[in-house]
Amino acid sequence: MIVRLAQLKDVQVIADIHVASWKTTYRGIVSEEYLDSLKVEDRQEMWKRVLSTENHPTTVFVVEEEDTVFGFAAVGKERTGKYPEIDGELYAIYLYENAQRKGGGKQLVAKAAEVLKEKGYHGLLVWVLDDNPAKRFYEEALNGEFLESVDIEIGGQSFKEAAYGWYSLDQFISR
Numbered sequence: 601m602i603v604r605l606a607q608l609k610d611v612q613v614i615a616d617i618h619v620a621s622w623k624t625t626y627r628g629i630v631s632e633e634y635l636d637s638l639k640v641e642d643r644q645e646m647w648k649r650v651l652s653t654e655n656h657p658t659t660v661f662v663v664e665e666e667d668t669v670f671g672f673a674a675v676g677k678e679r680t681g682k683y684p685e686i687d688g689e690l691y692a693i694y695l696y697e698n699a700q701r702k703g704g705g706k707q708l709v710a711k712a713a714e715v716l717k718e719k720g721y722h723g724l725l726v727w728v729l730d731d732n733p734a735k736r737f738y739e740e741a742l743n744g745e746f747l748e749s750v751d752i753e754i755g756g757q758s759f760k761e762a763a764y765g766w767y768s769l770d771q772f773i774s775r
């Protein structure tokens with residue numbers, strides 16, 4: 601498998617993965633009604649805006665095997681400004697369900713961390729729903745530090761969302 605920067609031609613598959621992975625990941629957590637309302641076309645527009653803008657502050661990566669993309673990640677500047685050393689953020693990371701737990705997530709994050717470091721960032725933060733089993737990806741596989749938990753709303757329901765952080769991209773990359 602290889603990880604590379606996403607291009608405009610990847611918009612369709614990124615949007616498809618985004619919606620498909622939301623549905624498989626959050627079914628039983630977020631309401632069916634909300635999940636059913638998610639549209640690939642909306643995500644296409646969103647990712648098209650990002651990928652067609654030169655020097656967009658969000659950087660997107662895809663992971664592929666034999667020219668078939670099965671996952672993506674998006675990173676950029678940390679949004680809260682609460683953690684001065686943790687200036688980078690993993691905004692999204694999604695793989696098709698049948699491609700999970702095969703190392704693609706780790707490779708995406710490794711590449712994203714390298715590129716963030718090249719751009720001058722020092723740390724990394726990610727938000728994950730408390731009920732999402734993928735929390736263990738950040739805790740166990742990537743050794744992230746729990747930072748805080750906040751209440752958020754999705755489709756009219758309340759959820760707890762946890763932030764995990766890495767203060768040093770150098771350390772993160774060398775692991």
Ligand SMILES: CC(C)(COP(=O)(O)OP(=O)(O)OC[C@H]1O[C@@H](n2cnc3c(N)ncnc32)[C@H](O)[C@@H]1OP(=O)(O)O)[C@@H](O)C(=O)NCCC(=O)NCCS
Nearest residue numbers: 693694695700701702703704705706728733734736737741
């Ligand atoms: C989370 C995600 C990006 C991780 O990528 P991945 O390719 O599946 O993970 P990797 O194979 O690189 O690493 C897996 C390791 O993480 C840890 N882990 C534990 N529970 C996990 C879980 N439910 N999902 C993923 N990783 C988990 C384990 O150490 C696991 O190793 P193992 O499979 O040998 O037990 C991917 O599973 C995914 O797209 N999940 C659904 C969408 C999602 O929740 N995204 C995150 C939103 S914040």
